[in-house]
Amino acid sequence: MTFWANHRNTLIAIAAVLIAAPFVASRPVWLDSAVILGVYALLALSVGISYGQAGILTMSQGAFASVGAYAAALCSARWGWPPFTDLVLAMLLPAVLAYGVGRVVTRLSPLATALATLALGSVISIYIRHADDLTGGYVGFAGIPAIGFIDTPLEYAVLAWLLVIAVVYGYENLMRSAHGRALNVLQQDQARARADGIDVARSMSAAFALSAAIAGIAGWLYAHYVSVLSPESLDTNISVTALLMAVVGGAGYVLGPIIGTVLFDTLTRLLPAAELQGLFYGLALVVILLVARTGLMGLGEQLIGAARSGLGRRAAPAAGLPARAAS
């Protein structure tokens, strides 16, 4: 019972994956989509930790993913590292980069921090384009091997969603820990957080580094699955898309970014032209900011809260139960 209460999001994610699995496995094209969706879900989750919990409006997750992806490509294809060992570097490199930048920019206002992440993403992207010897420059990097025994789209889809569930589990545990509570406090009131003895810059930078590491996992998975990388593979557009997915789904909620990812993916398939994707994403963001700033998850929670309080009033009008405050 306690496990259910403490890991509700993880169990919901596992249940959703198990329900979807038979349908997805029946069509090869859906398996391919499931892997890419898993990559996006990881990226959106990384935005959730950074923006939803630490308040850093990050626009560099695509760049962190590309650092992870190129690390995977170099380690496995060029240096012949054993399978999975490159994952360590793919997580570590973006995390170190993010922590260093985080220590400098998190003392600034939230807007300045957002701009700094965008600038950092652009610098990384330009470096990748020009570092011909290391990344293949504009031509890119081909022939990235599969991850050991994992070879088919089905195996990649299983790996991708196992990773998503693992991240959700870790994320949930983090938010229940002292570090998670510290993040919640500093997001609401930094002065209060300092008064409570929280090292604000270090906590925010650590959260940013963690989110970069998760983006690195997404890049690692992408590189091995697609086996080809170019500077456009994981560019600023990916950062923007991941940010919009997280915000629309509900960046402050553990499962919000995944909801946003699935929703965007579903609706993208209904669009008449691929070029309209940005128009749709932009409008979706504006509408959600106007209608429900806490995202779809927040909207759902408000509706459930309202329904509960309505039911409560009908059941016990004299008791006058207060409406549950939606976060």
Next chain:
Amino acid sequence: MTFSEFILRGVLAGSIYVLLAVPMSLLFSTVRTIDFAVGAYALVAAAVAASVGGVLGIAAGLGAAVAGSAAMALIFLLLKRFGCHNHIIYALASFGVATALASAVLWQYGTQSFVRDSFSQFWSLAGIRISPQGVLNLVTALVAVTILYVVIQRSQLGRMMRAAAVNVMGSELAGIPVELIQVGTYLVGGLLGGIAGLLILFTAGLDYSAPLSLTLSGFAAAIVFGIDNPFRALFGGLAMGVAEALAAGYTSGMVTSMVPFLFLLIVLGTSRFGDATVAGDRT
């Protein structure tokens, strides 16, 4: 090329950044937020002007850019009406507008690069070949900044703008239509962004992927010498143009491409931007 030639070329190129930086500075002073869509207004203006052509095209381009900023201003007003006073949410919404506008251009005009030649001949100044378009860009930037200077420092409207920037509640109590001024600032941003887009159209050209880096360049130029004063944006823009030209002359292509972003990171890393400065102060 000589050092002086790099400086001259940098100044001419920097005038575009000036036009992108001034709206950033104005908006930050009055609303304390960023309009990420300024680069998208430039793109929309260039795309519409290139497709319509002629003087009518220029007017249509500017109209489209201002219409884009009017949409952003409307969203800003609606957010305020719905009780949102979070500046980062305004910026996020402008991000959505920027994405939507760039996508609309991509859908309508494809991935083509918008570029037009205005002058076929070049001028020579002390042995340095310069483009008349570059000079026109600089003159346009100077005229725009001068008009803004006169309006902000010498007119009734300017006094109200400065008051609204320093103290919103005090201004409202004094009967100043703060919200109207904020909306007007968004529209001026659209107009200046549109002008910048037209100048880029006739200089280096741009395509649907340009908006975000244009916005970022504008912001970098705006904060170099302090974002709270729009006139510093003039020198910020020109300084960035010069830095870019010098980087192009003396370093690799990689460093040149990174200049606006490195500028931004260095300034943010070394300043106390956004700490507790009073908006609109003149210190």
